[in-house]
Amino acid sequence: MPHLYPGRQGFALAKAFAILFSSFAVVVSSPARAQAPAAVRGTVAGGAGAPLEFATVTLHRAADSVVIKTEFSDSQGAFRLDAGSGRRYLVSVAQVGFARYWSPAFELPAAGLTLPAIQLAASQATALKEVTVAARKPLFEHRADRTVVNVADSPLTAGATTMDVLGRSPGMTVDASDNLVLRGRQGLLVVIDGKRVPLTGVELASYLKALPAEQLESIELITNPPAQYDAQGGAGVIAINLKKDQRLGTNGSANASYGRGEYGKFTGGGALNHRRKNLNFYGSYAYTDRRGFVRLDFNRRFLATPQHPAGSSVLATEQLSHLQSHSGKLGLDLTLSKRTLLGVATTGLVSNTTNDASNRTQEFGPLGEPMARYTSTALQDVSRPNGSANLNLRHSFADSATAATLTADADFARYRTTRLLTLAKYFETPAQPNDLVSGDQRSTLSIGTFKADYGQPLPHRARLETGVKVTRVRSVNNVLFLTNGFFNPLISNGFQYNENVNAAYASVRGATANTTLQAGLRAEQTNTLADLAGETTRERHYLQLFPSATVQRTINARHTLGFSLARRIDRPSYGQVNPLRNYLDATSYRAGNPDLVAQTSYNFEVSHTYRQKFSTALAFAYTNLPFVNVVQPAPDGGRLVVNRDVNLTTQQYYALTLTAPLELAKWWTLYANGVFYYTRYRGNLAGTALDRGRAACTLSANSSFIMPHGWSADINALYESxxxxxxxxxxxRGQLSAGLQKSLWNKQGTLRVNVADVLYTTPIRTTSTYDNFTESFVSGQDTRVLTAALTYRFGSSKVAAARKRTVGAEEELRRAAGQ
Structure with a gap:
């Protein structure tokens, strides 16, 4: 049975949370400890006196011109910059086609200051010759609690999958079992447009491989998620944001790409958007056709046990895969009033994968003498139609960006899987009849959620956020196996899994001129019921508390310190507890573990930021009953092995993360990231006592180049020790990828060319060692691919004004902190 309550360590963490919460009250109730924020206001106009929208207005410290903050002017040319009063500042204004403006130095009074109207002069440089603007968002942005990957503007995304993009992101890796790993840790919550994806491991990997990168706007890697997020995900949250056009009128885009490794890979699709004052209708569609291979070489050694004789086996497998997928999204946003927005959205992803594998196996006895030789073929046809629907309501109780707000979301999603298998085994020596196993596996996963969140401003620029959420998951699985044409009752069965999580949270955050603090507490009550038809039923109920807190303190213009702590959980997914078999080949199968229980982790991090750019973070995490994936001889006997997840006893994790965004030249930006970590596992399995740790690192660097005539390029390098x-x-292992991009047809078109895994250094080599069994394998896939892609955008190019923020008031808190 899992822990019913947080335990001694959980209460210690809750006590620490209470201390921080009290500290927060002191901070927000004592604004006199730092200079009170005041506003610098003004307007910007062009040479003819017309207001300039989206002019870049920057506040500088007068003593050395260090940037304090930057904002954009609105449609009337107006701007507002909040900063600590009693200090001296400068303001600069820049806009393409105009000369930069600098204000005289001024002291900001407590009552605020309105600058004289600013009128920009036309730039002589632009009057003499045409200027091509090639600026784009940086591929990676580092923030206090997350890294943002701006997928939409990168030439490396052409023809790629979402899984490919994640594998090239800072601190992200993909292990031998297709599990996502962030900064050396597994256990991640994946959400798409704010909606949880209830899949893990191979199932999640298959879903992300079928989702083309062309549909992505950005990906956020959140290492310190606040209490508003589910407590699921000990290592953090991956928030995937799909594209949504913000242009007014009717507009859209179309794209197509073709890549070639050993096999071809095609992606095509488009998007259409219609936006007017009170209505926004949008839709997108993508089709993917990808062929590839997986080549596996295994070397297995079985030690003598009462159930299995000693021996070894060597096998080689080549699997040819063919993935076809259709993905799309339809949505409607309706502005009921200037404070109320109603939205509805549906998404769908239908994929079909055919895997045709051939295998050659040799088995040897205790002294290495040949015992058996055979070949096998495994043909699998896997169909995964998935769909979801969302209804949402957003209401602000006033026009201010810090007003009280109410949001509500109702979601329903269904994931279906049909797996048809034909597994044939042909014996060469010794002579014996061939085997034929046929399988029909069907599963339906349904997930329904309802959540409501309320935000309320508090005195001294603080804010209270509370919310509730109810989630229900139901998984129904049935497997029918025939052996040589006859029903096999030993491996055919049904399995049902039900999970209900009821959650509530409260979070308070606020800021003074130099300090921001957020403290939250989330409670989640979990009920699960697992039923293996005709055999066993397991029922679990538990309530757990998840405190979290984050503090940031600006020491001066160069140094900022941060501290965060949180308790999080990873519940096993339906696939991890489903004991029904999924054959990989004639020698191995995957099965869930119904005895698997939730793992909980305690996470701490201290960070330092220098010049608002260079970041250093020290992290520690302690996990109880961590999940690990293991390979063991199957209970059936022979040389069959089973792949499954088990709980160990503890996992300790220490990490140093260094992040450096460097502007090496006006045309060259380098984003470098290094994670140096040490992980130690303790536990016991099959008589093998485990107490093992090792230092490791993940290094990544991305260079972005802006070149004349609309050209740009990215080079991405990744190394995993x-x-x-x-x-x-x-x-x-490692990976090197490079991409080139060119704007066409007055920026309505974009041509992209890239090469992924240039040196073909991504094959995985691993060794698993137990007292009763050892397995080594090498896995290579069709990852070295040359891709060309073309995107064309049509329709209106006018961008809608940014909607006032109604959730969280992040901007107001950032301004108050002087960041």
Missing amino acids: REVYGFEVIRN
Whole structure:
């Protein structure tokens, strides 16, 4: 049974949370400890006196011109910059086609200051010759609690999948079992447009491989999620944001790409958007047709046990895969009033994967003598139609960006899987009849959620946020196996899994001129019921508390310190507890573990930021009953092995993360990230006592180049050192990718060309060692691919004005902190 309550460590963390919460009350109730914020206001106009929208207005410290903050002017040319009063500042204004404006130095009074109207002069440089603006968002942005990957503008995304983009992101890796790993840790919550994806492991990987990167706007890697997020995900949250056009009128885009490794890969699709004052209708569609291979070489050694004789086996597998998918989204936003927005959205992803694998196996006895030789073929046809629907309401109780707000979301999603298998085994020596196994596996996963969030401003620029959420998951699975044409009752069965999580949270955040603080507490009550038809039923109920807190303190213009702590949980997914078999080939299968229980983690991090750019973070995490994926001889006997997840006893994690965004030249930006970590696992499995740790690192660097005539380029490099994962040692590997991009047809078109895995250094090499069994394998896939892609945008190019923020008032808090 899992822990019913947080336990001694949980209460210690809750006590720390209470201390921080009290500290927060002191901070927000004592604004006199720092200079009170005041506003600098003004307007910007062009040479003819017309207001300038989206002019870049920057506040500088007068003593050395250090940037304090930057804002954009609105449609009337107006701007507002909040900063600490009693200090001296400068204001600069820049806009393409105009000369930069600098104000005289001024002291900001407590009552605020309105600058004289600013009128920009036309730039002589632009009057003499045409200027091509090639600026784009940086591919990676580092923020206090997350890294943002701006997928939409990168030439490396052409023809890629969402899984590819994640694998190239700072601190992200993908392990031998297709599990996502962030900064050396597994256990991530994946959300798409704010909606949880209830999949893990291979199922999640298959879903992300079928989702083309062309549909992505950005990805956020959140290492310190606030209490508003589910407590699921000990290592953090991956928030995937799909594209949504903000242009007024009717507009859209179309794209197509073709890539070639050993096999071809095609992606095509488009998007259409119609936006007017009170209505926005949008839709997108993408079709993917990707062929590839997986080549596996195994070396297995079985030690003598009462159930299995000693021996070994060597096998080689080549699997040819063909993925076809259709993905789309339809949505409607209706402005009921200037404070109320009603929205509805539906998404769908239908994928079909055909895997045709051939395998050659040789088995040897205790002394290495040949025992058997056979070949096998495995043909699998996997169909995954998935769909979801969302109804949402947003209401602000006043026109201010800090007004009280209410949001509500109702979601329903269904994931279906049909897996048809034909597994044939042909014996060469010794002579014996061939085997034929046919499988029909069907599963339906349904998830329904309702959540409501309320935000309320508090005195001294603080804010209270509260919310509730109810989630229900139901998984129904049935497997029918025939062996040589006859029903096999030993491996055919049904399995049902039901999960209900009821959650409530409260979070308070606020800021003074130099300090921001957020403290939250989330409570989640979990009920699960697992039923293996005709055999066992497991029922669990538990309530747990998840405190979290984050503090940031600006020491001066160069140094900012941060501290965060949180308690989080990873509940096993339906696939991880589903004991029904999924055959990989004639020698191995995957099965869930119904005895798997939730793992909980305690996470701490201290960070330092220098010049608002260079970041250093020290992190520690302690996990109880961590999940690890293991390979063991199957209970059936022979040389069959089973792949499944188990709980170990503890996992300790220490990490140093360094992030450096560098502007090496006006045309060259380098984003460098290094994660240096040490992980130690303790536990016991199959008589093997585990107490193992190892230092490792993940290094990544992305260079972005802005070139004349609308050209730009990205070069991405990734290195993963040798590391330990439970009983497994994974050898070092890396990846180098490069992309080139060109604007066409007055920026309505974009041509992209890229090469992924240039040096073909991504094959995985691992060794798992137990007292009764050892397995080494090498896995290579069709990852070295040359891709060309073309995107064309049509329709209106006028961008709608940014909607006032109604959730969280992040901007107001950032201004109050002088960041």
